[in-house]
Amino acid sequence: MTILAFDWGLVIEKLILIAVVVFGSLGIALYTTFGERKVAAILQDRPGPNRAGPFGLLQPLADGIKLIMKEEIIPTAANKWLFILGPALAMTASLMTCAVIPWGSDIELFGRKIALQIADINIGILYVFAVVSMGVYGIMIGGWASNNKFSLMSSLRAASQAISYELAMGLALIALLMTTESLSLKTIVEQQVQGNWWNIVYQPLGFLLFFIAALAECNRTPFDLPEAENELNFGYHQEYSSMKLGFYLFAEYINMIMSSAIMASMYFGGYDLPFFDESTVAPNIAAMIGVGTLLIKIVLFIFLFMWIRWTIPRFRYDQLMNLGWKTMIPLALFNLLITGALILANL
Amino acid sequence: MQPLTNKAQAVSRAPMTFWERLYLINIIKGMFITFSHMFKKQPTTRYPEEKRAFSPVFRGLHVLNRDEEGRERCTACGLCAVACPAEAITMEAAERETGEEHLYREEKYAAKYEINMLRCIFCGLCEEACPKDAIYLSETFAPANYTRKGFIYGKPDLLIPNPKTEASDLALARGVEA
Numbered sequence: 188m189t190i191l192a193f194d195w196g197l198v199i200e201k202l203i204l205i206a207v208v209v210f211g212s213l214g215i216a217l218y219t220t221f222g223e224r225k226v227a228a229i230l231q232d233r234p235g236p237n238r239a240g241p242f243g244l245l246q247p248l249a250d251g252i253k254l255i256m257k258e259e260i261i262p263t264a265a266n267k268w269l270f271i272l273g274p275a276l277a278m279t280a281s282l283m284t285c286a287v288i289p290w291g292s293d294i295e296l297f298g299r300k301i302a303l304q305i306a307d308i309n310i311g312i313l314y315v316f317a318v319v320s321m322g323v324y325g326i327m328i329g330g331w332a333s334n335n336k337f338s339l340m341s342s343l344r345a346a347s348q349a350i351s352y353e354l355a356m357g358l359a360l361i362a363l364l365m366t367t368e369s370l371s372l373k374t375i376v377e378q379q380v381q382g383n384w385w386n387i388v389y390q391p392l393g394f395l396l397f398f399i400a401a402l403a404e405c406n407r408t409p410f411d412l413p414e415a416e417n418e419l420n421f422g423y424h425q426e427y428s429s430m431k432l433g434f435y436l437f438a439e440y441i442n443m444i445m446s447s448a449i450m451a452s453m454y455f456g457g458y459d460l461p462f463f464d465e466s467t468v469a470p471n472i473a474a475m476i477g478v479g480t481l482l483i484k485i486v487l488f489i490f491l492f493m494w495i496r497w498t499i500p501r502f503r504y505d506q507l508m509n510l511g512w513k514t515m516i517p518l519a520l521f522n523l524l525i526t527g528a529l530i531l532a533n534l
Numbered sequence: 535m536q537p538l539t540n541k542a543q544a545v546s547r548a549p550m551t552f553w554e555r556l557y558l559i560n561i562i563k564g565m566f567i568t569f570s571h572m573f574k575k576q577p578t579t580r581y582p583e584e585k586r587a588f589s590p591v592f593r594g595l596h597v598l599n600r601d602e603e604g605r606e607r608c609t610a611c612g613l614c615a616v617a618c619p620a621e622a623i624t625m626e627a628a629e630r631e632t633g634e635e636h637l638y639r640e641e642k643y644a645a646k647y648e649i650n651m652l653r654c655i656f657c658g659l660c661e662e663a664c665p666k667d668a669i670y671l672s673e674t675f676a677p678a679n680y681t682r683k684g685f686i687y688g689k690p691d692l693l694i695p696n697p698k699t700e701a702s703d704l705a706l707a708r709g710v711e712a
Contacts, residue, residue, distance in 0.1 A: 231571065232577065237580075494565060495565065498561070
Protein backbone atom coordinates (compact mmCIF):
# COMPACT_ATOMS: atom_id res chain seq x y z
CA MET A 188 0.00 0.00 0.00
CA THR A 189 2.98 2.27 0.25
CA ILE A 190 2.66 2.94 -3.45
CA LEU A 191 -0.62 4.76 -2.84
CA ALA A 192 0.70 6.72 0.10
CA PHE A 193 1.33 9.97 -1.67
CA ASP A 194 -0.46 13.28 -1.55
CA TRP A 195 -3.77 12.55 -3.28
CA GLY A 196 -4.85 16.12 -2.68
CA LEU A 197 -2.11 17.23 -5.04
CA VAL A 198 -3.39 14.93 -7.78
CA ILE A 199 -6.94 16.15 -7.38
CA GLU A 200 -5.97 19.80 -7.27
CA LYS A 201 -3.78 19.42 -10.37
CA LEU A 202 -6.51 17.54 -12.25
CA ILE A 203 -9.01 20.26 -11.44
CA LEU A 204 -6.52 22.91 -12.47
CA ILE A 205 -5.77 21.10 -15.73
CA ALA A 206 -9.48 20.80 -16.49
CA VAL A 207 -10.08 24.46 -15.72
CA VAL A 208 -7.12 25.64 -17.76
CA VAL A 209 -7.78 23.40 -20.76
CA PHE A 210 -11.51 24.07 -20.93
CA GLY A 211 -10.95 27.69 -20.06
CA SER A 212 -8.54 28.16 -22.92
CA LEU A 213 -10.86 26.26 -25.25
CA GLY A 214 -13.67 28.58 -24.22
CA ILE A 215 -11.52 31.64 -24.68
CA ALA A 216 -10.38 30.32 -28.05
CA LEU A 217 -14.02 29.88 -29.04
CA TYR A 218 -14.71 33.48 -28.24
CA THR A 219 -11.43 34.61 -29.78
CA THR A 220 -12.80 33.47 -33.14
CA PHE A 221 -15.79 35.67 -32.46
CA GLY A 222 -13.51 38.47 -31.30
CA GLU A 223 -11.46 38.16 -34.44
CA ARG A 224 -14.52 38.60 -36.63
CA LYS A 225 -15.81 41.47 -34.54
CA VAL A 226 -12.45 43.27 -34.46
CA ALA A 227 -12.03 42.78 -38.18
CA ALA A 228 -15.48 44.17 -38.77
CA ILE A 229 -15.08 47.17 -36.51
CA LEU A 230 -11.71 48.06 -38.00
CA GLN A 231 -13.36 47.95 -41.42
CA ASP A 232 -16.43 50.00 -40.42
CA ARG A 233 -18.71 46.98 -40.45
CA PRO A 234 -20.96 45.70 -37.63
CA GLY A 235 -19.67 42.11 -37.78
CA PRO A 236 -21.62 39.02 -36.70
CA ASN A 237 -24.67 40.27 -34.79
CA ARG A 238 -27.47 37.84 -35.65
CA ALA A 239 -27.00 34.84 -33.33
CA GLY A 240 -28.09 35.84 -29.87
CA PRO A 241 -27.64 39.27 -28.29
CA PHE A 242 -24.81 41.12 -30.08
CA GLY A 243 -24.10 37.88 -31.92
CA LEU A 244 -22.68 36.31 -28.79
CA LEU A 245 -23.92 32.86 -29.75
CA GLN A 246 -22.09 33.01 -33.08
CA PRO A 247 -19.13 30.85 -31.95
CA LEU A 248 -21.55 28.14 -30.84
CA ALA A 249 -23.30 28.30 -34.19
CA ASP A 250 -19.92 28.06 -35.94
CA GLY A 251 -18.95 25.12 -33.76
CA ILE A 252 -22.19 23.26 -34.44
CA LYS A 253 -21.79 23.93 -38.14
CA LEU A 254 -18.24 22.56 -38.13
CA ILE A 255 -19.27 19.42 -36.25
CA MET A 256 -22.25 18.76 -38.51
CA LYS A 257 -20.19 19.00 -41.70
CA GLU A 258 -19.28 15.82 -43.52
CA GLU A 259 -15.95 14.36 -42.50
CA ILE A 260 -13.97 13.78 -45.68
CA ILE A 261 -10.70 11.90 -45.89
CA PRO A 262 -9.36 12.05 -49.45
CA THR A 263 -8.74 8.60 -50.98
CA ALA A 264 -5.16 9.50 -51.84
CA ALA A 265 -4.43 10.74 -48.34
CA ASN A 266 -2.48 8.83 -45.76
CA LYS A 267 -5.33 8.15 -43.38
CA TRP A 268 -3.45 7.85 -40.10
CA LEU A 269 -1.24 10.85 -40.62
CA PHE A 270 -4.23 12.79 -41.92
CA ILE A 271 -5.93 12.29 -38.55
CA LEU A 272 -2.72 12.71 -36.59
CA GLY A 273 -2.03 16.17 -38.07
CA PRO A 274 -4.84 18.16 -36.44
CA ALA A 275 -4.60 16.08 -33.26
CA LEU A 276 -0.93 16.94 -32.95
CA ALA A 277 -1.50 20.61 -33.72
CA MET A 278 -4.18 20.81 -31.04
CA THR A 279 -2.22 18.83 -28.45
CA ALA A 280 0.93 20.84 -28.94
CA SER A 281 -0.85 24.13 -28.57
CA LEU A 282 -2.75 22.99 -25.46
CA MET A 283 0.34 21.53 -23.79
CA THR A 284 1.94 24.95 -23.60
CA CYS A 285 -0.46 26.04 -20.90
CA ALA A 286 1.09 23.61 -18.41
CA VAL A 287 3.84 25.95 -17.31
CA ILE A 288 2.07 29.29 -17.37
CA PRO A 289 1.63 30.72 -13.87
CA TRP A 290 -1.96 31.97 -13.81
CA GLY A 291 -1.76 33.64 -10.44
CA SER A 292 -0.09 33.64 -7.06
CA ASP A 293 -0.79 30.80 -4.62
CA ILE A 294 -4.23 30.46 -3.13
CA GLU A 295 -5.19 28.75 0.13
CA LEU A 296 -8.14 26.39 0.06
CA PHE A 297 -9.11 23.80 2.72
CA GLY A 298 -5.87 24.49 4.52
CA ARG A 299 -3.83 23.64 1.43
CA LYS A 300 -1.55 25.98 -0.44
CA ILE A 301 -2.46 25.61 -4.09
CA ALA A 302 -0.23 26.97 -6.83
CA LEU A 303 -2.19 28.32 -9.79
CA GLN A 304 0.22 26.69 -12.18
CA ILE A 305 -0.04 23.16 -13.46
CA ALA A 306 3.69 22.46 -13.26
CA ASP A 307 6.36 24.80 -12.00
CA ILE A 308 9.23 23.08 -13.74
CA ASN A 309 12.60 24.76 -13.53
CA ILE A 310 13.05 24.66 -17.31
CA GLY A 311 9.61 26.13 -18.03
CA ILE A 312 10.65 28.22 -20.99
CA LEU A 313 12.64 25.42 -22.58
CA TYR A 314 9.55 23.25 -22.23
CA VAL A 315 7.47 25.90 -23.99
CA PHE A 316 9.95 26.03 -26.82
CA ALA A 317 10.05 22.26 -27.13
CA VAL A 318 6.26 22.06 -27.30
CA VAL A 319 5.84 25.00 -29.64
CA SER A 320 8.26 23.46 -32.11
CA MET A 321 6.12 20.31 -31.96
CA GLY A 322 3.26 22.41 -33.30
CA VAL A 323 4.88 22.64 -36.70
CA TYR A 324 4.71 18.84 -36.96
CA GLY A 325 0.95 19.09 -36.90
CA ILE A 326 1.07 21.38 -39.92
CA MET A 327 3.83 19.39 -41.66
CA ILE A 328 2.10 16.04 -41.19
CA GLY A 329 -1.30 17.44 -42.11
CA GLY A 330 0.04 19.07 -45.26
CA TRP A 331 1.98 16.01 -46.33
CA ALA A 332 -0.76 13.51 -45.56
CA SER A 333 -3.29 15.48 -47.63
CA ASN A 334 -1.41 14.39 -50.76
CA ASN A 335 -2.07 17.74 -52.38
CA LYS A 336 0.70 19.84 -53.80
CA PHE A 337 -0.61 23.10 -52.41
CA SER A 338 -0.91 21.62 -48.92
CA LEU A 339 2.58 20.18 -49.17
CA MET A 340 4.06 23.48 -50.32
CA SER A 341 2.29 25.31 -47.57
CA SER A 342 3.52 22.89 -44.93
CA LEU A 343 7.06 23.26 -46.25
CA ARG A 344 6.66 27.00 -45.95
CA ALA A 345 5.34 26.62 -42.44
CA ALA A 346 8.25 24.42 -41.43
CA SER A 347 10.95 26.68 -42.80
CA GLN A 348 9.22 29.75 -41.39
CA ALA A 349 8.94 28.21 -37.96
CA ILE A 350 12.58 27.18 -37.96
CA SER A 351 13.78 30.60 -39.11
CA TYR A 352 11.78 32.50 -36.55
CA GLU A 353 12.36 30.12 -33.67
CA LEU A 354 16.04 31.02 -33.89
CA ALA A 355 15.40 34.71 -33.49
CA MET A 356 12.84 33.97 -30.80
CA GLY A 357 15.30 31.88 -28.86
CA LEU A 358 18.05 34.45 -29.18
CA ALA A 359 15.72 37.22 -28.01
CA LEU A 360 14.79 35.05 -25.09
CA ILE A 361 18.38 34.25 -24.09
CA ALA A 362 18.95 37.96 -23.50
CA LEU A 363 15.95 37.97 -21.17
CA LEU A 364 17.16 34.85 -19.40
CA MET A 365 20.53 36.49 -18.86
CA THR A 366 18.83 39.23 -16.85
CA THR A 367 16.41 36.96 -14.97
CA GLU A 368 18.91 34.14 -14.38
CA SER A 369 16.10 31.63 -14.27
CA LEU A 370 14.20 29.44 -16.74
CA SER A 371 11.20 28.96 -14.50
CA LEU A 372 8.26 31.11 -15.57
CA LYS A 373 7.04 31.32 -11.98
CA THR A 374 10.39 32.73 -10.83
CA ILE A 375 10.47 35.19 -13.71
CA VAL A 376 7.01 36.47 -12.85
CA GLU A 377 7.74 36.64 -9.12
CA GLN A 378 10.86 38.68 -9.85
CA GLN A 379 8.71 41.17 -11.72
CA VAL A 380 6.09 41.22 -8.96
CA GLN A 381 8.74 41.89 -6.34
CA GLY A 382 10.95 44.14 -8.47
CA ASN A 383 10.18 47.66 -9.56
CA TRP A 384 10.04 47.20 -13.28
CA TRP A 385 8.65 44.72 -15.69
CA ASN A 386 11.11 42.99 -17.98
CA ILE A 387 9.92 45.04 -20.96
CA VAL A 388 11.88 47.95 -19.50
CA TYR A 389 15.10 45.94 -19.57
CA GLN A 390 14.45 44.21 -22.86
CA PRO A 391 12.50 46.48 -25.26
CA LEU A 392 14.30 45.27 -28.37
CA GLY A 393 14.15 41.70 -27.13
CA PHE A 394 10.40 42.01 -26.67
CA LEU A 395 9.92 43.46 -30.15
CA LEU A 396 11.88 40.59 -31.69
CA PHE A 397 10.05 38.05 -29.54
CA PHE A 398 6.71 39.54 -30.49
CA ILE A 399 7.46 39.49 -34.22
CA ALA A 400 8.72 35.93 -33.93
CA ALA A 401 5.59 34.99 -31.98
CA LEU A 402 3.46 36.38 -34.80
CA ALA A 403 5.40 34.16 -37.19
CA GLU A 404 5.16 31.13 -34.90
CA CYS A 405 1.39 31.49 -34.63
CA ASN A 406 1.12 31.85 -38.43
CA ARG A 407 -0.59 35.18 -37.98
CA THR A 408 -0.62 37.94 -40.55
CA PRO A 409 1.79 39.32 -41.80
CA PHE A 410 3.43 35.89 -41.53
CA ASP A 411 0.45 33.73 -42.47
CA LEU A 412 2.09 32.39 -45.60
CA PRO A 413 1.30 28.75 -44.78
CA GLU A 414 -2.37 29.51 -45.23
CA ALA A 415 -2.10 32.08 -47.98
CA GLU A 416 -5.57 31.96 -49.49
CA ASN A 417 -4.76 33.53 -52.80
CA GLU A 418 -1.75 31.43 -53.75
CA LEU A 419 -2.19 28.15 -51.87
CA ASN A 420 -5.97 27.82 -51.45
CA PHE A 421 -5.83 27.93 -47.67
CA GLY A 422 -2.65 25.91 -47.54
CA TYR A 423 -2.12 22.95 -45.29
CA HIS A 424 -5.73 22.53 -44.22
CA GLN A 425 -7.18 22.67 -47.71
CA GLU A 426 -8.24 19.02 -47.73
CA TYR A 427 -9.61 19.10 -44.23
CA SER A 428 -13.26 19.34 -43.35
CA SER A 429 -15.53 19.22 -40.36
CA MET A 430 -13.98 19.10 -36.91
CA LYS A 431 -10.48 18.31 -38.19
CA LEU A 432 -10.46 21.66 -39.91
CA GLY A 433 -11.96 23.08 -36.75
CA PHE A 434 -9.05 21.69 -34.74
CA TYR A 435 -6.53 23.37 -37.01
CA LEU A 436 -8.30 26.70 -36.79
CA PHE A 437 -8.74 26.26 -33.06
CA ALA A 438 -5.10 25.34 -32.54
CA GLU A 439 -4.14 28.63 -34.18
CA TYR A 440 -6.26 30.57 -31.72
CA ILE A 441 -5.01 28.59 -28.74
CA ASN A 442 -1.45 29.22 -29.90
CA MET A 443 -2.31 32.88 -29.96
CA ILE A 444 -3.66 32.78 -26.42
CA MET A 445 -0.68 30.82 -25.16
CA SER A 446 1.90 33.07 -26.78
CA SER A 447 0.02 36.06 -25.39
CA ALA A 448 0.15 34.48 -21.94
CA ILE A 449 3.86 33.77 -22.28
CA MET A 450 4.65 37.26 -23.50
CA ALA A 451 2.57 38.74 -20.70
CA SER A 452 4.36 36.54 -18.17
CA MET A 453 7.87 37.13 -19.43
CA TYR A 454 7.82 40.78 -20.39
CA PHE A 455 4.75 42.32 -18.77
CA GLY A 456 4.80 41.02 -15.24
CA GLY A 457 2.37 38.11 -15.66
CA TYR A 458 -0.27 38.35 -12.95
CA ASP A 459 1.26 41.53 -11.51
CA LEU A 460 -1.18 44.41 -11.31
CA PRO A 461 0.91 47.59 -11.46
CA PHE A 462 0.75 50.16 -8.63
CA PHE A 463 -1.02 47.67 -6.38
CA ASP A 464 0.44 46.07 -3.30
CA GLU A 465 -0.83 42.46 -3.19
CA SER A 466 0.13 42.04 0.48
CA THR A 467 -2.60 44.48 1.57
CA VAL A 468 -5.42 42.07 0.68
CA ALA A 469 -6.10 38.43 1.59
CA PRO A 470 -3.92 36.02 -0.44
CA ASN A 471 -6.94 34.41 -2.13
CA ILE A 472 -8.28 37.77 -3.26
CA ALA A 473 -4.83 38.82 -4.38
CA ALA A 474 -4.58 35.62 -6.43
CA MET A 475 -7.95 36.29 -8.05
CA ILE A 476 -6.91 39.85 -8.88
CA GLY A 477 -3.72 38.37 -10.35
CA VAL A 478 -5.66 35.94 -12.55
CA GLY A 479 -7.89 38.76 -13.74
CA THR A 480 -4.88 40.93 -14.49
CA LEU A 481 -3.21 38.19 -16.51
CA LEU A 482 -6.43 37.56 -18.44
CA ILE A 483 -6.71 41.27 -19.24
CA LYS A 484 -3.13 41.30 -20.44
CA ILE A 485 -3.82 38.25 -22.59
CA VAL A 486 -6.91 39.87 -24.09
CA LEU A 487 -4.93 43.02 -24.87
CA PHE A 488 -2.25 40.96 -26.60
CA ILE A 489 -4.87 39.06 -28.57
CA PHE A 490 -6.38 42.35 -29.62
CA LEU A 491 -2.92 43.49 -30.73
CA PHE A 492 -2.55 40.31 -32.78
CA MET A 493 -5.89 40.96 -34.46
CA TRP A 494 -5.22 44.63 -34.90
CA ILE A 495 -2.00 43.77 -36.73
CA ARG A 496 -3.75 41.14 -38.80
CA TRP A 497 -6.31 43.61 -40.10
CA THR A 498 -3.74 46.29 -40.79
CA ILE A 499 -0.70 44.76 -42.43
CA PRO A 500 -0.72 42.75 -45.63
CA ARG A 501 1.12 39.45 -45.94
CA PHE A 502 4.83 39.31 -46.70
CA ARG A 503 6.23 37.82 -49.85
CA TYR A 504 8.09 34.64 -49.05
CA ASP A 505 11.57 35.99 -49.82
CA GLN A 506 10.80 39.08 -47.72
CA LEU A 507 9.81 36.81 -44.87
CA MET A 508 13.04 34.85 -45.09
CA ASN A 509 15.11 38.02 -45.45
CA LEU A 510 13.48 39.51 -42.41
CA GLY A 511 14.01 36.36 -40.42
CA TRP A 512 17.63 35.65 -41.27
CA LYS A 513 19.07 39.00 -42.22
CA THR A 514 17.28 41.30 -39.77
CA MET A 515 15.83 39.45 -36.81
CA ILE A 516 18.77 37.18 -36.05
CA PRO A 517 21.48 39.89 -36.30
CA LEU A 518 19.31 42.18 -34.17
CA ALA A 519 18.77 39.43 -31.63
CA LEU A 520 22.52 38.81 -31.49
CA PHE A 521 23.10 42.55 -31.08
CA ASN A 522 20.55 42.60 -28.28
CA LEU A 523 22.35 39.68 -26.68
CA LEU A 524 25.64 41.53 -26.92
CA ILE A 525 24.25 44.72 -25.38
CA THR A 526 22.57 42.81 -22.59
CA GLY A 527 25.77 40.90 -21.86
CA ALA A 528 27.81 44.12 -21.83
CA LEU A 529 25.34 45.79 -19.49
CA ILE A 530 25.34 42.84 -17.14
CA LEU A 531 29.15 42.82 -17.18
CA ALA A 532 29.23 46.55 -16.46
CA ASN A 533 26.81 45.74 -13.63
CA LEU A 534 24.11 48.21 -14.60
CA MET B 535 0.48 68.62 -70.60
CA GLN B 536 -0.70 70.94 -67.91
CA PRO B 537 -1.98 68.97 -64.91
CA LEU B 538 -5.72 69.41 -64.43
CA THR B 539 -5.65 69.10 -60.66
CA ASN B 540 -2.99 69.79 -58.08
CA LYS B 541 -3.20 66.19 -56.85
CA ALA B 542 -0.54 64.80 -59.21
CA GLN B 543 2.70 64.00 -57.43
CA ALA B 544 5.96 62.76 -58.84
CA VAL B 545 6.83 59.29 -57.51
CA SER B 546 9.92 59.44 -55.37
CA ARG B 547 12.51 56.95 -56.59
CA ALA B 548 15.02 57.88 -53.91
CA PRO B 549 16.45 54.92 -51.99
CA MET B 550 14.71 54.37 -48.67
CA THR B 551 16.26 55.88 -45.61
CA PHE B 552 17.11 53.79 -42.58
CA TRP B 553 13.86 54.59 -40.80
CA GLU B 554 11.85 53.85 -43.88
CA ARG B 555 13.59 50.52 -44.28
CA LEU B 556 12.72 49.62 -40.71
CA TYR B 557 9.03 49.74 -41.73
CA LEU B 558 8.09 49.85 -38.06
CA ILE B 559 7.14 53.51 -38.10
CA ASN B 560 4.94 53.07 -41.13
CA ILE B 561 3.41 49.98 -39.61
CA ILE B 562 2.56 51.93 -36.48
CA LYS B 563 1.12 54.72 -38.62
CA GLY B 564 -1.01 52.18 -40.45
CA MET B 565 -2.16 50.69 -37.18
CA PHE B 566 -3.32 54.05 -35.97
CA ILE B 567 -5.26 54.51 -39.19
CA THR B 568 -7.07 51.21 -38.65
CA PHE B 569 -7.56 52.06 -34.98
CA SER B 570 -9.20 55.35 -35.87
CA HIS B 571 -11.72 53.40 -37.94
CA MET B 572 -13.03 51.81 -34.74
CA PHE B 573 -14.68 55.11 -33.93
CA LYS B 574 -16.06 55.86 -37.38
CA LYS B 575 -19.74 55.70 -38.11
CA GLN B 576 -20.70 52.47 -39.80
CA PRO B 577 -22.52 52.96 -43.08
CA THR B 578 -24.32 49.63 -42.61
CA THR B 579 -28.10 49.50 -42.69
CA ARG B 580 -29.14 46.65 -40.40
CA TYR B 581 -31.61 45.44 -42.97
CA PRO B 582 -34.58 43.60 -41.53
CA GLU B 583 -34.79 45.95 -38.52
CA GLU B 584 -33.93 49.07 -40.39
CA LYS B 585 -34.91 49.81 -43.97
CA ARG B 586 -33.41 52.39 -46.22
CA ALA B 587 -35.93 54.73 -47.80
CA PHE B 588 -36.34 54.37 -51.55
CA SER B 589 -35.73 57.32 -53.76
CA PRO B 590 -38.92 59.10 -54.91
CA VAL B 591 -38.46 57.80 -58.47
CA PHE B 592 -37.95 54.19 -57.38
CA ARG B 593 -39.62 51.74 -59.74
CA GLY B 594 -40.62 48.57 -57.94
CA LEU B 595 -43.31 45.95 -58.12
CA HIS B 596 -46.34 46.75 -60.28
CA VAL B 597 -49.81 47.36 -58.97
CA LEU B 598 -53.06 47.36 -60.94
CA ASN B 599 -55.11 50.35 -59.96
CA ARG B 600 -58.77 50.69 -59.15
CA ASP B 601 -60.84 53.85 -59.30
CA GLU B 602 -62.46 55.51 -56.27
CA GLU B 603 -65.43 53.17 -56.44
CA GLY B 604 -63.24 50.10 -56.46
CA ARG B 605 -63.63 49.27 -60.16
CA GLU B 606 -60.65 47.95 -62.08
CA ARG B 607 -59.27 50.59 -64.39
CA CYS B 608 -57.56 48.24 -66.85
CA THR B 609 -59.35 47.78 -70.15
CA ALA B 610 -56.93 45.21 -71.53
CA CYS B 611 -55.96 47.46 -74.42
CA GLY B 612 -52.52 45.81 -74.55
CA LEU B 613 -50.52 49.03 -74.84
CA CYS B 614 -48.42 48.08 -71.83
CA ALA B 615 -47.61 44.71 -73.33
CA VAL B 616 -46.62 46.43 -76.57
CA ALA B 617 -44.51 48.97 -74.74
CA CYS B 618 -42.76 46.34 -72.61
CA PRO B 619 -39.23 45.87 -73.94
CA ALA B 620 -38.78 42.66 -71.99
CA GLU B 621 -42.08 41.16 -73.11
CA ALA B 622 -43.02 40.39 -69.57
CA ILE B 623 -46.72 41.24 -69.77
CA THR B 624 -49.46 38.99 -71.13
CA MET B 625 -53.15 39.53 -70.87
CA GLU B 626 -56.49 38.20 -72.06
CA ALA B 627 -59.39 40.57 -72.59
CA ALA B 628 -63.00 39.86 -71.80
CA GLU B 629 -66.26 41.74 -72.22
CA ARG B 630 -68.08 43.08 -69.20
CA GLU B 631 -71.44 41.38 -68.63
CA THR B 632 -74.45 43.18 -67.23
CA GLY B 633 -74.31 43.21 -63.46
CA GLU B 634 -70.54 43.54 -63.44
CA GLU B 635 -70.52 47.31 -63.67
CA HIS B 636 -69.35 47.62 -60.10
CA LEU B 637 -66.28 45.44 -60.88
CA TYR B 638 -64.96 46.91 -64.10
CA ARG B 639 -64.90 50.55 -65.06
CA GLU B 640 -65.36 50.07 -68.80
CA GLU B 641 -66.99 47.53 -71.13
CA LYS B 642 -63.78 45.63 -71.70
CA TYR B 643 -61.53 44.31 -68.97
CA ALA B 644 -58.54 42.03 -68.44
CA ALA B 645 -59.73 38.56 -67.52
CA LYS B 646 -56.12 37.47 -67.15
CA TYR B 647 -53.23 39.81 -66.54
CA GLU B 648 -49.79 38.38 -65.86
CA ILE B 649 -46.38 39.91 -65.39
CA ASN B 650 -43.34 37.71 -65.33
CA MET B 651 -41.14 39.32 -62.69
CA LEU B 652 -38.11 37.38 -63.90
CA ARG B 653 -38.41 39.05 -67.30
CA CYS B 654 -39.42 42.47 -66.09
CA ILE B 655 -36.64 45.03 -66.04
CA PHE B 656 -38.67 47.58 -64.06
CA CYS B 657 -38.21 50.26 -66.71
CA GLY B 658 -41.65 51.74 -66.12
CA LEU B 659 -42.58 51.94 -69.79
CA CYS B 660 -45.87 50.11 -69.06
CA GLU B 661 -46.74 52.83 -66.59
CA GLU B 662 -46.01 55.47 -69.21
CA ALA B 663 -47.93 53.65 -71.95
CA CYS B 664 -51.12 53.11 -69.96
CA PRO B 665 -53.89 55.49 -71.12
CA LYS B 666 -56.15 54.54 -68.20
CA ASP B 667 -53.77 55.09 -65.27
CA ALA B 668 -54.26 51.41 -64.51
CA ILE B 669 -50.70 50.24 -63.92
CA TYR B 670 -48.18 51.78 -61.59
CA LEU B 671 -44.81 50.78 -60.26
CA SER B 672 -44.85 50.76 -56.49
CA GLU B 673 -42.08 51.06 -53.92
CA THR B 674 -41.64 47.41 -53.09
CA PHE B 675 -39.72 44.75 -54.93
CA ALA B 676 -40.57 41.17 -55.79
CA PRO B 677 -39.75 38.91 -52.84
CA ALA B 678 -37.65 35.79 -53.28
CA ASN B 679 -39.32 32.58 -54.36
CA TYR B 680 -38.43 28.91 -54.63
CA THR B 681 -39.94 28.35 -58.07
CA ARG B 682 -39.97 30.19 -61.36
CA LYS B 683 -43.73 29.87 -61.39
CA GLY B 684 -43.86 31.93 -58.21
CA PHE B 685 -42.51 34.91 -60.09
CA ILE B 686 -45.41 35.08 -62.54
CA TYR B 687 -47.73 37.54 -60.87
CA GLY B 688 -51.40 37.35 -61.77
CA LYS B 689 -54.28 39.67 -61.10
CA PRO B 690 -54.76 38.68 -57.45
CA ASP B 691 -51.12 39.62 -56.76
CA LEU B 692 -51.21 42.87 -58.65
CA LEU B 693 -54.58 44.45 -57.93
CA ILE B 694 -54.67 46.96 -55.12
CA PRO B 695 -57.24 46.40 -52.32
CA ASN B 696 -60.68 47.66 -53.10
CA PRO B 697 -61.10 51.09 -51.48
CA LYS B 698 -64.78 50.39 -50.87
CA THR B 699 -64.67 46.94 -49.32
CA GLU B 700 -61.09 46.62 -48.13
CA ALA B 701 -60.37 50.19 -47.11
CA SER B 702 -58.24 49.16 -44.13
CA ASP B 703 -56.06 46.89 -46.28
CA LEU B 704 -55.57 49.70 -48.76
CA ALA B 705 -54.57 52.10 -46.02
CA LEU B 706 -52.14 49.52 -44.72
CA ALA B 707 -50.66 48.98 -48.16
CA ARG B 708 -50.35 52.73 -48.72
CA GLY B 709 -48.80 53.20 -45.31
CA VAL B 710 -46.20 50.54 -45.97
CA GLU B 711 -45.46 51.82 -49.42
CA ALA B 712 -45.31 55.46 -48.46
